[in-house]
Amino acid sequence: MTKADLGRLTALVLTLVAAILLSLALGSTRIPLRGVFSALMGTSRGSSGAFVVTTIRLPRSLTAMLAGASLGIAGLQMQTLFENPLADPFALGISSGANLGVALVVLDAGYGPASAFGTAMGMRGDALVTAAAIVGAGAVLTVVLIVSNRVASPTTVLVLGLMFGYAVSAVVTVLVGASRPERLQQWAQWGFGSFSGVTWQRLRLFAPLSIVGVLIALATTKQLNALLLGERYARSMGLKVRQARLLTMVGASLLGAVVTAFCGPISFLGIAVPHLCRGLFGTSDHRVLVPAVVLMGSVLALLAQMLSLLPGSAGMLPLNAVTSLLGAPVVVAVLLRSRRGALA
Amino acid sequence: MTIARTVACLPEAALRTHDLAVGYRTRRTTHAVLERINLTARAGELTCLMGPNGIGKSTLLRTLAGMQPALWGVVELNGVNLRAMTQAGLARRLGVVLTDRVVVDAWTVRRVVELGRYAHSGWFGGMAHRDREVVEWAIDAVGVRHLADRDFSRLSDGERQRVMVARALAQEPAVLVLDEPTAFLDVPSRVEMIGLLRQLTRSTELAVVVSTHDLELALRTADAVWLVMPGGEVATGAPEDVMLAGGIAQAFEGQHIRFHAAERGFRLLTGDCGAARIRGTGLRAVMAHAVLEREGYATPIEAAADACDVSVEVHDSGWRASAHEVVYAGSDFASLAAFLRARRVAA
Numbered sequence: 218m219t220k221a222d223l224g225r226l227t228a229l230v231l232t233l234v235a236a237i238l239l240s241l242a243l244g245s246t247r248i249p250l251r252g253v254f255s256a257l258m259g260t261s262r263g264s265s266g267a268f269v270v271t272t273i274r275l276p277r278s279l280t281a282m283l284a285g286a287s288l289g290i291a292g293l294q295m296q297t298l299f300e301n302p303l304a305d306p307f308a309l310g311i312s313s314g315a316n317l318g319v320a321l322v323v324l325d326a327g328y329g330p331a332s333a334f335g336t337a338m339g340m341r342g343d344a345l346v347t348a349a350a351i352v353g354a355g356a357v358l359t360v361v362l363i364v365s366n367r368v369a370s371p372t373t374v375l376v377l378g379l380m381f382g383y384a385v386s387a388v389v390t391v392l393v394g395a396s397r398p399e400r401l402q403q404w405a406q407w408g409f410g411s412f413s414g415v416t417w418q419r420l421r422l423f424a425p426l427s428i429v430g431v432l433i434a435l436a437t438t439k440q441l442n443a444l445l446l447g448e449r450y451a452r453s454m455g456l457k458v459r460q461a462r463l464l465t466m467v468g469a470s471l472l473g474a475v476v477t478a479f480c481g482p483i484s485f486l487g488i489a490v491p492h493l494c495r496g497l498f499g500t501s502d503h504r505v506l507v508p509a510v511v512l513m514g515s516v517l518a519l520l521a522q523m524l525s526l527l528p529g530s531a532g533m534l535p536l537n538a539v540t541s542l543l544g545a546p547v548v549v550a551v552l553l554r555s556r557r558g559a560l561a
Numbered sequence: 562m563t564i565a566r567t568v569a570c571l572p573e574a575a576l577r578t579h580d581l582a583v584g585y586r587t588r589r590t591t592h593a594v595l596e597r598i599n600l601t602a603r604a605g606e607l608t609c610l611m612g613p614n615g616i617g618k619s620t621l622l623r624t625l626a627g628m629q630p631a632l633w634g635v636v637e638l639n640g641v642n643l644r645a646m647t648q649a650g651l652a653r654r655l656g657v658v659l660t661d662r663v664v665v666d667a668w669t670v671r672r673v674v675e676l677g678r679y680a681h682s683g684w685f686g687g688m689a690h691r692d693r694e695v696v697e698w699a700i701d702a703v704g705v706r707h708l709a710d711r712d713f714s715r716l717s718d719g720e721r722q723r724v725m726v727a728r729a730l731a732q733e734p735a736v737l738v739l740d741e742p743t744a745f746l747d748v749p750s751r752v753e754m755i756g757l758l759r760q761l762t763r764s765t766e767l768a769v770v771v772s773t774h775d776l777e778l779a780l781r782t783a784d785a786v787w788l789v790m791p792g793g794e795v796a797t798g799a800p801e802d803v804m805l806a807g808g809i810a811q812a813f814e815g816q817h818i819r820f821h822a823a824e825r826g827f828r829l830l831t832g833d834c835g836a837a838r839i840r841g842t843g844l845r846a847v848m849a850h851a852v853l854e855r856e857g858y859a860t861p862i863e864a865a866a867d868a869c870d871v872s873v874e875v876h877d878s879g880w881r882a883s884a885h886e887v888v889y890a891g892s893d894f895a896s897l898a899a900f901l902r903a904r905r906v907a908a
Contacts, residue, residue, distance in 0.1 A: 436684075454728075501666060
């Protein structure tokens with residue numbers, strides 16, 4: 218890691234801190250920074266501002282940061298593993314799997330057993346949706362991993378994931394077609410994506426899972442770097458390719474699945490954050506990129522979260538619309554500015 | 562009286578195969594591409610693997626490099642069976658340069674070479690003092706010191722190939738295996754690449770095995786040749802031994818191509834227009850010879866003037882040719898070639 222890299226990382230950390238404070242201060246009621254500080258220090262217990270900050274905004278901001286970092290890391294892993302700049306955390310079809318799980322319980326179009334089972338387990342509402350998403354993503358991931366373990370070429374694995382995604386989406390479409398309008402509303406709501414639904418209690422599950430996923434990436438930077446030269450060269454230099462591939466796919470999918478389960482299918486961050494970091498840092502070195510992606514993903518997710526609240530009390534913009542509208546032009550600009558394109 | 566030593570000491574065998582069979586195994590069938598192969602690559606020698614296209618050279622090389630399993634038989638590196646090695650252990654003994662095109666952006670040459678230390682460095686790939694030393698040595702060994710901080714993706718094909726060799730050297734292997742490293746290079750880069758490999762065998766105790774289509778270059782440069790024949794057997798030996806035994810001719814000659822061992826090269830058979838005699842000396846005579854050969858004339862060394870269809874005399878300002886008592890003259894070889902072609906059409 219060079220001095221310039223350290224400087225850029227420090228700048229990102231400072232930006233992140235600023236973004237966190239802003240995200241705690243802004244919202245339907247504006248809370249001055251002093252209020253935010255005292256709420257964080259616990260010196261203003263009992264005031265309504267402190268309540269808003271600690272029980273609503275802080276978990277929401279933490280969720281956004283975890284989700285942004287997770288999706289960015291998963292995207293980075295997938296792009297390196299498949300040597301494909303278009304790969305994203307959901308390359309193996311896990312978001313379709315989560316979709317299916319949620320569709321089964323939300324749309325409930327004559328598929329009562331799924332939600333009945335959930336209700337029997339004592340889960341309702343959001344918790345049920347989350348559980349369904351995790352089960353769906355896990356099921357699809359398991360199938361893809363089993364099949365892909367027999368396949369040599371990474372491109373084939375990628376195509377397999379894509380095909381699985383299509384097949385599962387088709388089932389979801391059938392469910393949508395047969396469901397009642399008021400259920401569709403709830404379904405669409407889930408599809409918008411949101412960081413607001415994660416409470417402190419749910420963070421207790423979300424945070425460790427997502428941190429484990431990020432740690433896997435951090436621990437395998439050497440392997441990921443070797444994979445930059447392609448699987449055959451990596452193997453010839455001593456990498457246990459099959460093992461590294463499995464670990465990376467499981468790690469990335471875990472991150473993608475967890476975020477999808479808790480926040481809905483958040484598009485775009487996973488594919489954009491790695492490209493932005495490569496462009497900003499001018500390197501493909503994962504020892505630099507992993508921390509950079511964690512920071513950049515957190516910042517962007519916080520920004521998107523704040524923008525989605527901009528209209529104020531009039532209601533929220535769908536998070537997915539914000540991430541894509543905000544991010545697409547930025548990524549295009551970064552790619553065009555680097556002469557050959559930061560991807561290739 | 563002294564007794565001539567008939568056998569000099571051969572260098573140590575770095576890579577050796579015993580009754581090796583290479584090919585592909587699917588669930589139902591086993592397809593052996595090459596069988597019963599016994600080869601030895603020696604330390605400090607440049608070994609060239611040659612043979613017609615599609616004969617199984619790449620399959621053989623991949624098997625030697627441990628990138629695909631042998632069907633039967635054994636590959637040994639410094640006396641150790643390849644199968645008994647871990648992936649990292651193999652990487653410390655054998656380096657590979659492939660035909661795969663490496664696309665990696667924003668990655669300096671030095672970083673590419675550092676990746677060669679994968680099997681030596683710690684968990685996070687941190688470079689110890691010795692790792693850095695080896696990397697710098699490898700950069701110097703292939704002569705890319707001036708490119709060390711450049712972006713790998715902006716190098717020419719020849720420079721990239723050199724860097725990939727440096728990366729393999731950074732593994733500190735005993736054997737270096739290269740699959741057609743000259744395939745995408747222009748002619749000077751090809752000669753340089755083979756020259757570099759030869760130089761590496763001289764400056765280190767490295768055994769280099771390289772497959773190539775540059776037959777004539779290989780025959781001039783290699784210490785040993787592995788020639789895969791059309792039937793699947795492999796002829797081995799010094800290039801001269803293999804040429805003398807007629808192996809090259811057998812493997813590559815076609816309807817219109819003849820191998821000339823004395824010239825260590827191929828000739829296109831361009832027809833039989835008769836015999837020609839050349840008078841004159843120096844480079845001009847050699848060039849006139851080349852023109853006549855291209856236009857389909859045999860040029861026997863001791864030909865009587867009257868037995869020849871054409872007699873060409875070269876001098877400082879051009880050429881004179883006499884055929885059937887008519888004399889033609891010109892100043893360059895283009896006009897000589899045109900004259901010869903015109904005769905052919907007339908005949």
